[in-house]
Amino acid sequence: MLSGRHIVLGVSGGVAAYKAAYLARRLVDAGAQVRTVMTDSATRFLGVQTLAAITGSTPVVGLFAATDVSPHTTLARWADVVVVAPATAATLSRIATGLSEDALTATALAAWGKPVVLAPAMHTEMWEHPATQRTMTTLRSDGYLVVGPATGALAGGDEGIGRMVEPEEIVAAVEAALAPGDLGGWQVVVSAGGTREAIDPVRYLGNRSSGRMGNAVAEAAAQRGAEVTLVTTAGAVEQRRVTVVVVDTAEEMAAAVWKAAAEADVAVLAAAVADFRPADPAAGKLRRADGPPHIVLEPTPDILAGVAKMSPRPFLVGFAAETGSLDEAVVKARRKGVDLLVANDVTRAGSGFGTDTNEVALITPDGVVEPWPLLTKRQVADRLWDRVAAMRGAAP
Numbered sequence: 001m002l003s004g005r006h007i008v009l010g011v012s013g014g015v016a017a018y019k020a021a022y023l024a025r026r027l028v029d030a031g032a033q034v035r036t037v038m039t040d041s042a043t044r045f046l047g048v049q050t051l052a053a054i055t056g057s058t059p060v061v062g063l064f065a066a067t068d069v070s071p072h073t074t075l076a077r078w079a080d081v082v083v084v085a086p087a088t089a090a091t092l093s094r095i096a097t098g099l100s101e102d103a104l105t106a107t108a109l110a111a112w113g114k115p116v117v118l119a120p121a122m123h124t125e126m127w128e129h130p131a132t133q134r135t136m137t138t139l140r141s142d143g144y145l146v147v148g149p150a151t152g153a154l155a156g157g158d159e160g161i162g163r164m165v166e167p168e169e170i171v172a173a174v175e176a177a178l179a180p181g182d183l184g185g186w187q188v189v190v191s192a193g194g195t196r197e198a199i200d201p202v203r204y205l206g207n208r209s210s211g212r213m214g215n216a217v218a219e220a221a222a223q224r225g226a227e228v229t230l231v232t233t234a235g236a237v238e239q240r241r242v243t244v245v246v247v248d249t250a251e252e253m254a255a256a257v258w259k260a261a262a263e264a265d266v267a268v269l270a271a272a273v274a275d276f277r278p279a280d281p282a283a284g285k286l287r288r289a290d291g292p293p294h295i296v297l298e299p300t301p302d303i304l305a306g307v308a309k310m311s312p313r314p315f316l317v318g319f320a321a322e323t324g325s326l327d328e329a330v331v332k333a334r335r336k337g338v339d340l341l342v343a344n345d346v347t348r349a350g351s352g353f354g355t356d357t358n359e360v361a362l363i364t365p366d367g368v369v370e371p372w373p374l375l376t377k378r379q380v381a382d383r384l385w386d387r388v389a390a391m392r393g394a395a396p
Contacts, residue, residue: 001175003031008079008111010104011059013041013052015155016121016164017087020046023085024054030171034288036060037075037104040092046102060103073102076110081177084108086121086164089132095140115177119170120149124160145223147165147173147378150356163253165356169376176223176382182389184225189260189314190218191269193234195250195351197277197296200286206351210234212269213319213377218242220381221268229260250274250300251278264314266388269304270342272353273320276300308337315339315392317384321346322351326361326369333363337393340364342384350374362387 003160007027011020022037025032028088032344036051036059043061052058060071068074084091084104088183091105095118100106118139126132127149140146142293146163147238182196192214196204206318210236218230231253232244247253247261250273261267286293318336320329320343328345341363351359362370372383 001030001169001178002027004028005032005178006078006080007030007032007034007174008032008075008082008107009036009051009055010082010087010091011036011038011042011085012045012084012086012088012091012104012109013039013045014021014086014088014121015045017042017045019164019167020051020085021054022124023083023170024051026167027174028055028170033046034076037053037072037107039102040105042104048229050349060107063103063106067392069073072100072106073110075107078112079112079114081174082108082111082116083119083170083174084116084274085119085170086166087118087131089120089122089135091140092118092120093133093135095144096135096142103341112363115145117145117147117170117173117177119147119164119173121160121164122149123158124162124394133321140336145177154357156346166375169378172376172379172382176220181225181226183221183385186221186226186265186356187229187263188218188221188226189257189264189267191222191253191257191273192218192230192232194272195253195274195300196249197231197274197300198281199278199293200282200284204283205274205277208273209272209321211271213249213357213358213380214268215383217268217270217384220385221266224385226266229259229264231256231271236393248276254301254303256388257303258306259312261314263309266317266392267307267314268317268319268384268388269307270319273303273321274300304338313385315388317388319343323347326363329361329366330363330369334365334367338365340384340387341381 034055035057061201094105095108100109150163150165151161152163193211194207194209196206218228222228228242243257279296279298316338317340318338326343335340344360350357359374
C-alpha cells in the first residue's frame with residue numbers, strides 16, 4: 001500500500017525520537033519515499049546523518065538554513081501524508097494553535113488538506129494535563145489523525161500512559177490514512193466498554209473491559225470514511241465522523257444500539273455487556289453492619305440477538321471474551337445469527353482487558369475458525385474492516 005507513496009516524517013525533541021529511525025526504515029522497506037524534517041531539539045536525541053542514511057535525503061532542520069527558499073511548502077506539496085513521531089506536547093500545541101516558527105510545525109500546517117498522522121509521546125502528567133487534552137480535542141476536531149499514546153515504560157524509569165506507540169502501529173495508521181476511503185457512505189454502529197449494573201447507589205456489577213478494542217474499531221472505520229455511532233461506557237473517541245453516545249447500563253446500551261442499528265449498514269458489538277443485573281437495586285447504600293445482602297439477579301437485554309432479529313438488519317459482527325477454549329464462541333457464532341464473531345481468550349498474555357494488544361480468532365457461522373496473531377488493537381480493527389469490506393462488498 002505504501003509503495004511509491006511520498007511520506008514526510010517529522011521528528012520532534014523527545015526521548016522517543018530514537019524510534020523515528022526504525023519508523024523511517026519500516027516506511028522505506030514498505031516501498032515509500034521518505035523525507036524528514038526535524039526540530040532543533042530533535043537533533044539532540046537523534047543524529048541528522050542517521051535519518052539521511054536511512055532515507056537517502058538530508059533532513060530539513062531549519063526554515064532558513066536550507067537552499068530551498070520555502071522548505072516547508074516544498075515538503076508539504078511533495079507529501080502524500082505527513083507523520084509526526086514523536087509528537088511532543090509542545091509540538092502538538094504549536095500545530096493546534098497555528099504557531100509555525102520551526103520547519104516541522106510549518107510543514108504540518110502547510111500540508112493542510114492532506115492526512116497528517118500524529119504520534120504523541122510525553123510523560124503521563126503532561127499527557128493528562130488539561131492543556132494537552134484541550135490541544136488533542138482541537139487537533140482531532142480539525143481532522144488530524146492521532147495514534148496513541150500507549151501505556152508502558154517512560155523516560156527516567158517511570159511507567160504510565162504517554163509512551164509513543166511502536167513504529168508498526170504508526171505504519172498501520174499511515175496505511176489507513178492513505179486508504180481509498182473504502183467505507184465511505186457507510187453508516188456504522190459500534191459498542192464499547194463494560195456495562196455497570198447497580199447494586200445500590202454506590203456499587204455495581206461490572207467487568208474489566210476498558211473499551212479500547214471498541215474504540216479502535218470505531219476510529220478505524222471513521223478514518224476509512226464511515227459515519228460512526230459509538231455507544232460506549234468508556235473513554236470516548238474524539239474524531240470527525242464519530243458520534244459518541246455515552247451509556248452506563250445494559251438497558252441503556254441496548255436502547256442506543258438498537259436505535260442506531262436500525263439505520264446502520266454495519267454493527268460491530270465489541271462491548272462487554274453484563275448478562276445479569278440485580279433485579280431490585282437497593283435505594284440506599286448497603287451497610288456492612290446489616291450483613292451480606294441477598295441479591296437476586298435477572299437477565300439483561302441480549303443486544304446482539306436484538307440486532308440479529310431486525311429486518312432488514314445490518315451486517316453484524318459480535319465479540320466474545322472467553323477463558324480458555326473458544327469452543328463456546330463457535331457455538332455462539334452459530335446461535336446468535338452473526339455474520340462474523342471475533343473471539344479471544346482473555347487469560348492469554350497480551351489478550352485480556354485493558355491491554356494495548358489482542359490475540360483473536362475470527363469465527364464464521366459455519367464454524368470456521370481463523371486464528372490471528374497477537375496484534376495491537378488498532379491492527380485487529382483494521383484487519384476486521386478489511387474482512388467486513390470484502391464480505392459486504394461481495395454480498396448481493
